[in-house]
Amino acid sequence: MLLLSLIESDLQTKIIISTILFSCAVCAIFFTSHFSSLLIQSREDEIQRIRDEKQFLLVRLMFDDNTAESNDAIILTGFDEFKPIGKDNQLRKRKRKRKLLRQMMIDEMLKLKKNLTGSGVEDLYKLYDKLSLYEDSYIKLKSNRYQLMVMGIRELSEMNFRAHYRPIYKCTNHFQEDVRMEAQVAIVRLFGVKGLRFLSRVTYTISEWQQMTLLHLLNNMKNEKPKGIEKWFDSKNDSVIIFSLRLADKYNCFELLEKIQYFLHHPNDSVKIQSVYCLKNIYDESTEFLLIANYEIVSKPVKIAILDVLKLLSTELSIPFLYKQLADNDTEIRFSVLRVLNKLCDHNDIISTAENELEIKDSITLMLEQIKSEESK
Amino acid sequence: MPWELYFFNFFTYSILIYSITLLSAYILIGIYSVFENIQHMRKHAFTDYSMVASSSVVPAISILAPAYNESASIVENVRSLFSIYYNNLELIVINDGSKDDSLQKLIDAYSLIKVPYFVNERVVTKSIRGIYKSTNVAYKKLIVVDKVNGGKADALNAGLNIASKKYVTCIDVDCILEQDALLRMVKPFMSNPDKHVIATGGVIRVANSCEVQGGKMIKVHVPENMLARIQTVEYIRAFLLGRMAWSKLNGLLIISGAFGMFDKEIALTVGGYDTSTVGEDMELVVRMRLYMEDAKRPYTVRYISDPLCWTEVPISYKILWRQRDRWARGTVETLWTHKKMFFNRKYGVLGLLSYPYWFFFEFLAPIIEFIGWTFFIVSVMLGMIEWNFYCLLLIFIISFGYLFSAFSILIETFTFRQYKEKRDVLKLVSAVLLEPVIFHLYVVGAGIRGMLRLLLKETMGWGEMTHAGFTKK
Secondary structure, three states, rough: OOHHHHHOOOOOOOOHEEEHHHHHHHHHHHHHHHHHHHHHHHHHHHHHHHHHHHHHHHHHHHHHOHHHHOOOOOOOOHHHHOOOOOOOOOOOHHHHHHEEEEEEEEHHHHHHHHOOOHHHHHHHHHHHHHOHHHHHHHHHHHOOHHHHHHHHHHHHHHHOOOOOOHHHHHHOOOOHHHHHHHHHHHHHHHHHHHHHHHOOOOOOOOOOHHHHHHHHHHHHOOOOOOOOOHHHHHOHHHHHHHHHHHHHHOOOOOHHHHHHHHHHHOOOOOHHHHHHOOOOOOOOOOHHHEEEEEEEEOOHHHHHHHHHHHHHOOOOHHHHHHHHHHHOOHHHHHHHHHHHHHOOHHHHHHHHHHOOOOOOOOHHHHHHHHHHHHOOO | OOHHHHHHHHHHHHHHHHOOOHHHHHHHHHHHOOOOOHHHHHHHHOHHHHHOOOOOOOOOOEEEEEOOOOOOOHHHHHHHOOOOOOOOOEEEEEOOOOOOHHHHHHHHHOOOEEOOOOOOOOOOOOOOOEEEOOOOHOOOEEEEEEEEEOOOHHHHHHHHHHOOOOEEEEEEEOOOOOOOOHHHHHHHHHHOOEEEEEEEEEEEEEEOOOOOOEEEEEOOOOOOHHHHHHHHHHHHHHHHHHHHHHHHOOOOOOOOEEEEEEEEHHHHHHOOOOOOOOOOOHHHHHHHHHHHOOOOOOOOEEEEEEEEEEEOOOOOOOHHHHHHHHHHHHHHHHHHHOHHHHOOOOHHHHHHHHHHHHHHHHHHHHHHHHHHHHHHHHHHHHHHOOOOHHHHHHHHHHHHHHHHHHHHHHHHHHOOOOOOOOOHHHHHHHHHHHHHHHHHHHHHHHHHHHHHHHHOOOOOOOOOOOOOEEOOO
């Protein structure tokens, strides 16, 4: 009606009606803002109150001297609200409250885990199992909403609940990026290097961020060599090759040297660069010459990587090659070459060769001084 | 009908149509932004930044912090930047020929000594007088560059030449960063294997009256000062109801100079910051985008909608005037420099949407508003005014402004909820009500003045800012 009258009316009336509508909307939004703020605040206060109230129970469950018996006793007696949500005819409101309480319990456990080590963490896992909180996490994992799936996967893996690993493993190649990433992290968290077998099936690119997360996770785990790196080297997914090279580097897989050197001829520059950096750790007497042999045919970023590695691997035999590269017009390359030469030659020799034979006069001295000052620290 | 009336009606209806188009654009972008913000929040709620914060495998970042006459707070500001939770960074403070004792204060506080340093001058800058490093191992990440005064863009270019890391973060030295701000900013660079991320920008929030301890934001308050409070609403509105949509459309033209991260190689390849403009932050982003467009390389500029950086806003009209003068002038300079993009299909969203939006609704808006007011006054003087029409139009426009601002507060309440005190929403609402009266017209005036100064080719130096200081805890 209002819309009809608005269409039929003259301009002035249209503006009056629109102004009234806008003013009403403004008032509505003002009030909604204020009341929603108050509502959210009171809800947060309420949740905090319950959290404070229940936190002591969690602490009691965790740190009671007679852990096993007392846990059961508490769960059976004073801890009813945390019982799993049954399929009986409970009132919907009670069900919702219990669900909220159980979620709060999981959240608290996840938070607590960050500050615990050793047997404390083990107790937390047991409690998660005993309260059947994994059922809640599993429901989330099976949900269609990816945010819930991620939550479920994280909870199950953080609580080291391995029984449901299959659906998580299936998600390691999920089309939804967040689910996929969380599942990959979860599998590694649960099984360590053994969990890396998902690399054999992953078809999506593993982003740099994800690789960093996985490596960081592995850093905090038992130093066990992963099996199958060689197989992952044959992957059609370049990101899997790059990650495998990082793994080979991290776990000092000297037996893979030949394969790693082979990647110097890979068409993808990122793979090339990673293989060069891998050779910093895994090398033999021929590596230095292999890098030099490839130097001319690679792009600038790969050249910089090669020079960076040569800083560690080069011997006096590389000096003629390095002097030749010192004539490069690119200042960044020249600086990198000087960093290598600095390891092998006397400063005066470098300066005189640069000035007399290569006719490079500018900046060499300053560059060398900078390198010297950096290395003296 | 006499020609005056024709002209009068034509003018009136043109302004009406322009206003309706502008408001419609605001509404569309606002709604799109809200959806994208919610999506972003859901997606990133699961990222555990604390897990990788201490990691040695995080990518290396150079922070560039230019400073000019910041003697009063430079030592504290640098200390604040040191408190950032990130493992792999270098902090480059560029003293752009300050006339005060900023450099000496830094030398004394951080035990700096002049070191030999080769600067690969890929972008030409004013000469560098010296590079300083600390003898104290605790400050080994710090590099202080002392150079001849050349303006903020020139100082940032000097920083770009010296930066040794792959990514550079350009920040205002007086900003307070959230602890995980750098991780959040660097993540898009590492998470987009299909597109080259050339820059990321974060949300800037107003730090006036907030509690700060050891360079960290402890408690957020709505500013006590009304001018700062109005700017708080303005920032919420701009960042929450605007930039996210542009980012999603891959049409973001600006990353705030107060806090942005760039791919150093691309920034240097395009020639670094333009020293001839006062809107160097916007101009660099546009130039980097054009470079990628011309090279036909898939790329994107990402915006992170979480509040990451806190900065003090002007609380005096004089400083505000100068700031808005600069902003308006910077916008015009950038749009003029890159005018070839205007409705150019070759540049896709950039040419067909972003540029025209900035041209019609950012550059022209203050001009049209100014002309509108002038026309109104002339009409009153000539007795040609239709009071009813004008009053109602004014109420309509003001109501819309209120509606839009109130909506942004509502969205802030439901999403990031930085202002938790019960009275905060009321305080912000009071600022919304006063904005058209004590702020908007002033800002329009400053914008017009900026454009006039540009026409008159008046030069501008560093945007100086007086700090009222945070509430220290």
